[in-house]
Amino acid sequence: MKSMAFYNNKGGVGKTTSVINIAYQLAADKKILIVDLDGQANCSRFFVDEPKAGLEQALTKTMVSPAIALSPTRYPNIDIISATPALNDIVSIFYALPEETQRHNAEKIIKETEKPWHAVKYDYILVDLPPALNKITENIISICDYVFVPIELGTFAIQGIPTVTNIISDCGAKFGGCFVNKFDRENPSDIQLMEMLKSSLGTKALNSFIPFSRVVKNSVSYKLTAPEYMGWTFAAECIANLVKEIAEICE
Ligand SMILES: Nc1ncnc2c1ncn2[C@@H]1O[C@H](COP(=O)(O)OP(=O)(O)O)[C@@H](O)[C@H]1O
Ligand SMILES: [Mg+2]
Secondary structure (H helix, E strand, C coil): CEEEEECCCCCCHHHHHHHHHHHHHHHHCEEEEECCCCCHHHHHHHHCCCCCCHHHHHHHHHHHHCHHEECCCCCCCCECCCCHHHHHCCCHHHEEEEEEEEHHHHHHHHHHHHHHCCCCCCEEEEECCCCCCCCCHHHHHCCCCCEEEECCCHHHHHHHHHHHHHHHCCCCEEEEEEEEECCCCCCCHHHHHHHHHHHHHHHHHHEEEECCHHHHHHHHHCCCCCCCCCCCHHHHHHHHHHEEEEEEHHC
């Protein structure tokens, strides 16, 4: 089992959309568990009609298993530990816990499903995080095997990258790499910014990207992933390439 967190301290860059599409693509031949840690619960609402509460209990109470928030989804190979807005209310409660308890409770969310008695053996755990750095996010990213950072190109975004990579290394987390979402290949400025990204991050800038695409944006409103909605498009091809690259990094 490999766990990967999708993190960026900026909102709207495509963490949730990427988790949805990457999970779907990986689920072609792997078992996937998604953990939604964002109180906005967008990812959960995409996958299930009524996201189960309880993750907030698992994070704050040592004896509560994250399994209380676990549901199957309409995809046979994808299960989800869902988020609800209750997650927004426990940040300060989590913060007040002793550090070992914070660590234990966060570890439980990611590692519980590896226990021998657990019914399903997942190949990948994908974690969708809120665009905030708090003790929950910090603990989770330090526990995951890899942290991937979706970014949207723009001068400010490029300037913000050291902040994100510093956060990742300060937590002792393993940086899987950065990938560009909403790439506009007809925009010379995007092409130039992509070059800048590659020269500043080296191999930590993934070769694959997701283009700015109506297919990606609109599919979610139909409760479909981009590959399901229009599998023949450039966007779907890019998602498949990105997933291949991510799977190779996680090998
Ligand atoms: N590749 C893309 N092309 C076009 N729109 C996108 C793309 N990726 C995400 N979006 C849109 O951008 C918005 C923010 O995406 P979201 O995944 O919710 O970001 P985050 O989880 O980082 O806050 C959503 O409206 C989503 O539909
Ligand atoms: Mg999100």
